Amino acid sequence: MKVTKGRSKSAAILFGALLMGAFVPAAFGQNPKLDIQNLEPLAKKASEVVDVNLDGALLRLAGKFMTDEDDREGLEIIKNLKGIYVKNFEFAKPNEYSQADVEAIRGQLQTPSWSRIVSAQNKPEGETSEIYLMTASDGGTVLGMAIIDAQPKELTVVNIVGPIDMDKLSQLEGKMGIPRLGEVGKESKKVEGHHEKSK
């Protein structure tokens, strides 16, 4: 009888530990994957939609097919990633999405583990660009990245889960068919804003 009690106690402790293991990171916001499903309805209003949902398994599968020379940098970047999620909506006319749509994403980034490292706002034009990073408690390891780029006729949310090298990502410009910034045609807009380092 005592043995049974002891076993059930051990099982209860084990179960509790597993439960804590499952919920503690979530409670402290350690999951770098954002819930961006709330943006799905915008697809109906958008004239152009890019919706990318790549979990770890799909990234590994993609990696096997990235054999071209110009895929090398991209392969290096995705090597250790656990997911890439992108939603990009282009609208025919402005104000097709609401601030609530953006706030729903931004709200998830207001946990202590996320830091807004860059924010650029052009209030007259109604443009906002923000970059968030989630770092491990040691402060060095990047666990995930989020980019919110809200323009009157375009909304983009990028969520990269896993250790992302921002410099390497930035350097992809001009490679893998990615145009250089000068070719994008959005850099010449006059902006006001601020550069906010992590809090």
Next chain:
Amino acid sequence: MTPFEEKLRNALRREAAPEGFAERVVARTRRETQPGAKAWWQFWAFVSARVFRWALAAAVVCVVIGGGLVQRHRQDRLRQEGELARVQVRQALHIASVKLNVTRKRVQEINREAPSSRL
């Protein structure tokens, strides 16, 4: 009459046939003399053995070909999924890279403009 002759006479003496013997002989004779009956059974035995062998061979061929087709279909699907994932990775990295650089560029512009606006 010697004892041997006596035994021989006993052995060769007439005996009445068992009950229903004549009917059974007649019935069997009729059955076997029906046109084609025996031949049909012989033919069926021959054919069925051959058909079985052919059917078995055909089944094996079907399994091998079918398995190959399924495997090929799976590989095709995996390749398609892989190619699609590759395109999506490129697209995602494209957008992420461009947005990252656009944001950085904007911040740089802000920082450049900020001192001049103070003058």
